[in-house]
Amino acid sequence: MPKIGGRGATENAVSSRFNLPVREADGDWLDAQDEIDGPSSKPRTQVGTIKARTIISYNRSPDVPFDRSINNYAGCEHGCVYCFARPTHAYHDLSPGLDFETRLFAKPDAATLLRTELARPGYTCQPLALGTNTDPYQPIEARFGLTRAVLEVLKETRHPVTITTKSDRVVRDLDILQPMAALGLVSVAISITSLDPLTARTLEPRAPHPLKRMAAVRALADAGVPVHVSIAPVIPAVTDHEMEAILTAAAEAGARRAFFIPVRLPHEVAPLFRAWLDAHHPDRAAKVMAIIRSLREGRENDPRFFTRMQGAGPWAELMRQRFGKTCAKLGLNRQKIELHRDLFSPPRAPSPQLDLF
Structure with missing residues (x-):
């Protein structure tokens, strides 16, 4: 399977779950396009917009620590090949492969919708x-600023928020996050899957360098913002050997807590990940997939609540023991971070009535 410069996925196969059309060979020049030009060697990023009706999504999943979330963007230019969100792009009649990281959508009304819903x-x-x-905080946030606009509303209303990102761009918003942290309204998780630049560049081709992310951990901690490090996913025989090193660097940078999740391969992610292994690690592809199946009770993915986040069997237990012992040694996860809800003040609904004072 050929590699595509600057992208995580090596192909753009469409989803079969939503009856999307699959192009069949019909004898015209398109049949030989990849052989002649190469397989879209440098596909460009395109950004469209979504006119959303609401911005807060609610869930009832018993194995996640929140019941509501906001996603200002659909698709992600970071291009992480393992991303469990890739299948959601099929809802747009687009591929969970290259389309997910090259054909993105922004929701420009996010902050306005949030204000309405909170009121x-x-x-x-x-x-x-x-x-x-x-x-x-993917790259297009620099252009659209939707995350910053949402945070401004949350700061104004004193609404608690958690942030998970792979980008050091989060420190751009320290002027918002620092006063929120002083009130116990925010915590940030920085995702670091590998400290090795080559591994990170192939796994997460457009995410910032791991050292930049670790520097963001330090900057947040120095500013008094509670910061976690997420080792998600842990990929056996590819990144699992780095667990202790990542935790050590995170603790030294000021992280208070950490967590990990074994790699998950739902729906279209599994064939994309297998193709990535064939392209970047052909020498160990079979071994990696064998260990993943052992983590998932013989399957490539386990969708069940709780086990989907933890894995099962000897490999999962070994990861848990290594993680737990290292965190105990480093003093991570000793204190739980609780965010305040009692400070929330709903925004005023738009009104022509002037303030009395």
């Missing part, structure tokens, strides 16, 4: 999660 009389405050599906 509703029946709204009950609980921490909002940013970065649960696609990264809120």
Whole structure:
């Protein structure tokens, strides 16, 4: 399988779950396009917009620590080949492969919608999660600024929020995050899967260098923002040997907590990941997939609540023991971070009435 410069996926196969059309060979020049020009060696990023009706998504999953989230963007230019969110691009009649990282969507009304939803009389405050599906600080955030606009609303209303990102761009918003942290309203998780630049460049081709992400951990911690490090996913025989090194560097940078998740391969992610292994690690592809199946009770993916995040069997237990012993040694995860909900003040609904004072 050929490699595509600057991208994670090596192909653009469409989803079969939603009856998307698959092009069949019909004898015209398109049949030989990849052989002549190469397989879209440098596909360009395109950004469209979505006119959303609401911005807060609610879930009832018993194995995630939040019940609501915001995703300002659909698709993610970071291009992480293992991303469990890739299958969601099929809802746009686009491929979970290259389309997911090259044909993106922004929701320009995100902050306005959020203000409206927070102002509703029946709204009950609980921490909002940013970065649960696609990264809120992916490269197009520099152009659109939607995450910053959302954070401004949350700061104004004193609404608690958690952020998960692979980007050091989060420190751009320290002027918002620092005062929120002083009130116990925010925590940030920085995702670091590998400290090796070559591994990171192939796994997460457009995410910032691992050292930049670790520097962001230090900058957040120095500013008093509670920061976690997420080792998600841990890929056996590719990145699992780095667990202790990542945790050590995170603790030295000021992280308070850490967590890990064994690699998950739902729906279209599995064939994309297998193709990535064939392209970048052909010498160990069979071994990696064999260990993943042992983690998932013989399958490539386990969708069940709780086990999907933890894995099962000897390999999963070994990961848990290594992680637990290292965290104990480094003093990580000793304190739980609780965000305040009692400070929330709903925004005023738009009104022509002037303030009295």
